[in-house]
Amino acid sequence: MTQAESRPEAAxxxxxxxxxxxxxxxxxxxxxxxxHANSDITLHIGxxxxxxxxxxxxxxxxxxxxxxxxxxxxxxxxIVIKGDSTPIKDPKDAIRRGxxxxxxxxxxxxxMTVAENLILGHEPVRGGIRLDLAAARMMVRELSEKHGLAVxxxxxxxxxxxxxxxxxxxxxxxxxxxxxxxxxxPTAVLTPQETDELLGVLSELAAAGTxxxxxxxxxxxxxxxxxxxxxxxxxxxxxxxxxxxTDAARLATMMVGxxxxxxxxxxxxxxxxxVLSVRDLVVRDNRRLTAVDGFSIxxxxxxxxxxxxxxxxxxxxxxxxxxxxxxxxxxxxxLGDRDITRFNAADTNAAGVGHIPEDRERHGIVASxxxxxxxxxxxxxxxxxxxxxxxxxxxxxxxxxxxxxEFDIRSASxxxxxxxxxxxxxxxxxxxREMAAxxxxxVAAQPTRGVDIGAIELIHRRIVEARDAGAAxxxxxxxxxxxxxxxxxxxxxxxxxxxxxxxxDLVDRAEIGRLMAxxxxxxxxxxxxxxxxx
Amino acid sequence: MVPLVALAAAxxxxxxxxxxxxxxxAYAYESLFSYALLDGSGLTATLQKVVPLVLCGLxxxxxxxxxxxxxxxxxxxxxxxxxxxxxxxxxxxxxxxVTIIVTMVVGVLAGSMWASIAGLLKAARGVHEVISTIxxxxxxxxxxxxxxxxxxxxxxxPYPASHAVPGxxxxxxxxxxxxxxxxxxxxxxxxxxxxxxxTIGFRFETVGRNRYAASYAGISIRTTxxxxxxxxxxxxxxxxxxxxxxxxxxxxxxxxxxxxxxxGITIALLARGNPIGTIPAALLVAAMRAGAPxxxxxxxxxxxxxxMVLAITLLFVSLPLVVKLIFRKxxxxxxxxxxxxxx
Numbered sequence: 001m002t003q004a005e006s007r008p009e010a011a012x013x014x015x016x017x018x019x020x021x022x023x024x025x026x027x028x029x030x031x032x033x034x035x036h037a038n039s040d041i042t043l044h045i046g047x048x049x050x051x052x053x054x055x056x057x058x059x060x061x062x063x064x065x066x067x068x069x070x071x072x073x074x075x076x077x078x079i080v081i082k083g084d085s086t087p088i089k090d091p092k093d094a095i096r097r098g099x100x101x102x103x104x105x106x107x108x109x110x111x112m113t114v115a116e117n118l119i120l121g122h123e124p125v126r127g128g129i130r131l132d133l134a135a136a137r138m139m140v141r142e143l144s145e146k147h148g149l150a151v152x153x154x155x156x157x158x159x160x161x162x163x164x165x166x167x168x169x170x171x172x173x174x175x176x177x178x179x180x181x182x183x184x185x186p187t188a189v190l191t192p193q194e195t196d197e198l199l200g201v202l203s204e205l206a207a208a209g210t211x212x213x214x215x216x217x218x219x220x221x222x223x224x225x226x227x228x229x230x231x232x233x234x235x236x237x238x239x240x241x242x243x244x245x246t247d248a249a250r251l252a253t254m255m256v257g258x259x260x261x262x263x264x265x266x267x268x269x270x271x272x273x274x275v276l277s278v279r280d281l282v283v284r285d286n287r288r289l290t291a292v293d294g295f296s297i298x299x300x301x302x303x304x305x306x307x308x309x310x311x312x313x314x315x316x317x318x319x320x321x322x323x324x325x326x327x328x329x330x331x332x333x334x335l336g337d338r339d340i341t342r343f344n345a346a347d348t349n350a351a352g353v354g355h356i357p358e359d360r361e362r363h364g365i366v367a368s369x370x371x372x373x374x375x376x377x378x379x380x381x382x383x384x385x386x387x388x389x390x391x392x393x394x395x396x397x398x399x400x401x402x403x404x405x406e407f408d409i410r411s412a413s414x415x416x417x418x419x420x421x422x423x424x425x426x427x428x429x430x431x432x433r434e435m436a437a438x439x440x441x442x443v444a445a446q447p448t449r450g451v452d453i454g455a456i457e458l459i460h461r462r463i464v465e466a467r468d469a470g471a472a473x474x475x476x477x478x479x480x481x482x483x484x485x486x487x488x489x490x491x492x493x494x495x496x497x498x499x500x501x502x503x504x505d506l507v508d509r510a511e512i513g514r515l516m517a518x519x520x521x522x523x524x525x526x527x528x529x530x531x532x533x534x
Numbered sequence: 535m536v537p538l539v540a541l542a543a544a545x546x547x548x549x550x551x552x553x554x555x556x557x558x559x560a561y562a563y564e565s566l567f568s569y570a571l572l573d574g575s576g577l578t579a580t581l582q583k584v585v586p587l588v589l590c591g592l593x594x595x596x597x598x599x600x601x602x603x604x605x606x607x608x609x610x611x612x613x614x615x616x617x618x619x620x621x622x623x624x625x626x627x628x629x630x631x632v633t634i635i636v637t638m639v640v641g642v643l644a645g646s647m648w649a650s651i652a653g654l655l656k657a658a659r660g661v662h663e664v665i666s667t668i669x670x671x672x673x674x675x676x677x678x679x680x681x682x683x684x685x686x687x688x689x690x691x692p693y694p695a696s697h698a699v700p701g702x703x704x705x706x707x708x709x710x711x712x713x714x715x716x717x718x719x720x721x722x723x724x725x726x727x728x729x730x731x732x733t734i735g736f737r738f739e740t741v742g743r744n745r746y747a748a749s750y751a752g753i754s755i756r757t758t759x760x761x762x763x764x765x766x767x768x769x770x771x772x773x774x775x776x777x778x779x780x781x782x783x784x785x786x787x788x789x790x791x792x793x794x795x796x797x798g799i800t801i802a803l804l805a806r807g808n809p810i811g812t813i814p815a816a817l818l819v820a821a822m823r824a825g826a827p828x829x830x831x832x833x834x835x836x837x838x839x840x841x842m843v844l845a846i847t848l849l850f851v852s853l854p855l856v857v858k859l860i861f862r863k864x865x866x867x868x869x870x871x872x873x874x875x876x877x
Contacts (some may be wrong), residue, residue: 018843325750355750363750366743377740377751386733393731 020046021082022098022180022211024069028077030063034107037063039235041077047182050202050212052222052243054255055232056311056478061215064232065182068213069101070094082179100173104184106165107172110158113142114151114168118175143171148204163194170201181205183214187221191289217311219248219517229257248517252310253509256480256516266464269488272301273336273497275472276322276441281331283317283496291317293496294331297474299441304463304473306487306504309481310516314496315476316358319445323355324348335441349378354439356430358446358476360423364430371411372400375433376416391397393438399436407432408458424455431459435466442466445476460486480512494518537652537804537815540850548843556832565832566840570825578710582614582781584813585714586611589773589810590798591805592725593766597663598807599729600742600762606652608795609647609674609771617644617785618778619696620686622703627639637703638775645771647830648674653763663763671795673723695787702786705780714776718816721769725809729789734814738762758772770795772789793841800848819844 001286021044028041038060065109065501066072068079070088078085081097088094091101115136124135124335140153149167157165166186173181183202202225206212216222222229223243231239231254271323276299283292287386292314299305307315320326322333324345333341335351343351357363365374375394376385384395400414407428411421418429427448434442444463448456463486466472483490487504492515500515569576570666593607618641625633652670655661682694705713729735737758740748745755777790797819804818805811822844826837843859 103744325753344752344754345750346754349752357750359746362744362746364747366740366747368743369740377747379752380736381733389733391731391733391736 017396024080026078028074033064036235045211048206048209049228050206052226052229053215059232060235098179100178100181102169102183104168108157115153180211182404219251249513252516253513264460264485269303271303273296275301277334279332282329283321299472301470303488304467306483306490307476308483311478311492354434354442356444356447365418370415372414375400424451427451442473536854543850544847545650547846566825566829569828570821579824580820582712584816585718586773586794587771588718588812588814590794591801593770594802595807596766596797597762599738602663606670607798609671610648610767610770611774611795612674612791614641614645614774615778618775622699623697626700633703641775642768647767648761649767653760657759687872696785698785704784714780722809803851
């Protein structure tokens, strides 16, 4: 952050004139099937400017930069690079025109040295064929001095920490003439210290005139280095603001949306006994960093508790820990009187927990299985769907026929493969399966992500019905609207902790925005750039 | 469709090879198959070979359902056969029926245990099953060398060999039908049923199709890996046991395993992992193996021509698999892109 402040004031927040524009997007649209990944996106970026693309997973950020880097073609709209609107053929063409990209997953050869990686594709040679490694080393030193990115040219990539690997990746992008540097979720794999270093590097690059687009869903980073931020939601730009005219709370509110108010018909809840009790749960993510940090919550029978928060604050790890897919480091998860903390996924399910997973394609369905088989994925091992290890095909089919009608799964038949269904119908299969067993606790993670409005309504209605039938529901959603319209109680999560619990019907959105950004309840918003959230 | 195309292609290349030796390919193929399928002694030899080939085919086909490639059928067969030989020797004075049953059980367990080593290594440490099963083939070879020259050696014969199974426990063919044939066919059908109609099969298939969904559904990938390898090894081990009590000279000696384990790979791929499909595939390979010596006598071709045709078949039949693997990787990438658009 100190680096951010050392940037020349001239570069900050001043909208560049048209002549200075490095990149301009005009009405860019891109669809995958029925899903509009990008709709009519217009944005611009000038020399020396840092622009953040902020949005939840699925908001359309990656699709957008893929088009800028020539990895995929827009369906409509224009990409203008330094006044030139010729379509970008491929990444090679993009590089030639001065665009550099740092991918989320590094494109480095682990067993080669830094110098070797940097010269891949344009190796300096001596005497026609001999690789000139001395020249390569020299080039690395020059580049790293010029941009202030310290790397050892002779270090092997696999021996370097992730932050250093990323510096190499950035240097690689900068080894060509780069006017516009795109970074796709550059901080996703970094530790907090490495993140701060990266943000410093970005500021310096911008001060030297490079335009930078970086994708993130972390508010702190946006406020720390970006001049302007474009907020994307469901494939559209929902707003653009200079960072010195906004704060974390307002950004959070923009990200999770407030345009459509989905109202779900529901009676006031009549909660019974506690079904789920999570106490002091600590869970680590795949990087072994603490993602859930002393989380406690209680969900009672006949009540929907919504978890509101900006994505990446431990929601995924929390859900996986409760569902038995990830071992917590400490703390307890109780279902009624039973301690299910150490249960695996099968035992958790058998204990009465239904789980609508966040990643439908990866975890929720087996694409090559029939709908019928997908509908018994969580209960294939129990009666009546099998007896003494023998599958009861007619019971499985009857189950499928009933659920297909009940959940309005639109398919040719129950024998159609799940992979052939639309996103909304796939999700109905998952929801039907998880709710068919009448679980005591339903954990629903992003239950309506990427599905059509009809499916959203059906899924919401079913969740409320399950509640009315006495189930406890834990709802995790990146859509604030969804949380607010469904939940009887809202818990706001920030940095792996519950920062506030609020009744569902008395929620002030601005207040929730502040809480999601990590502010304490009741404290008025302050300037985040100096205050930060550390 | 793919297997038929692969076979046609392999036989065409084979025809060119035969032609290059100055022999009429049509005549050669006719000689090969008419002996193997229509001649009495040829048919006996063919059916005799079908038994271990079906079982070794199953040993590859079953793990294939989970996406595991068991290259170790050869070693599992050998360990099963030597285990059976040891059991038969230990029970040499027991009633024949007891010897037969115990011998079969020991064969199954020995092969199963051998394959489970690879399964456990995969489950515990992520050791790739192709590497571990290939290495276990070599270990099995060394182990058996030692046994045939030491504890199990029959001093009466001038080469390394185990004692012959006592006469009361030998099971010669009935007419042209070897005793193991109904066993092998039943087992192939039973395996198909296991995969399609049991929860074990459902676990196997789910792991093979989407391992993430499998672990979400509470299916232990480690356990299914070990179980599938265990069942596969059991099939190969049983085939070793049957070979010992059902085929002359009723003892373990060099060459008993021939290339059965490796032919099992060709068979499983020709059958596209379908257990029932291993039966016709095994019949084809068995006929070619059984007819090879006759072909050599009849035409002056080297019997290795059959090895070449089989090798080319394997090559062609695995091509689509390779293509599919690449394709599936792309597809997976594609769906990842699609599902994470905008991430």
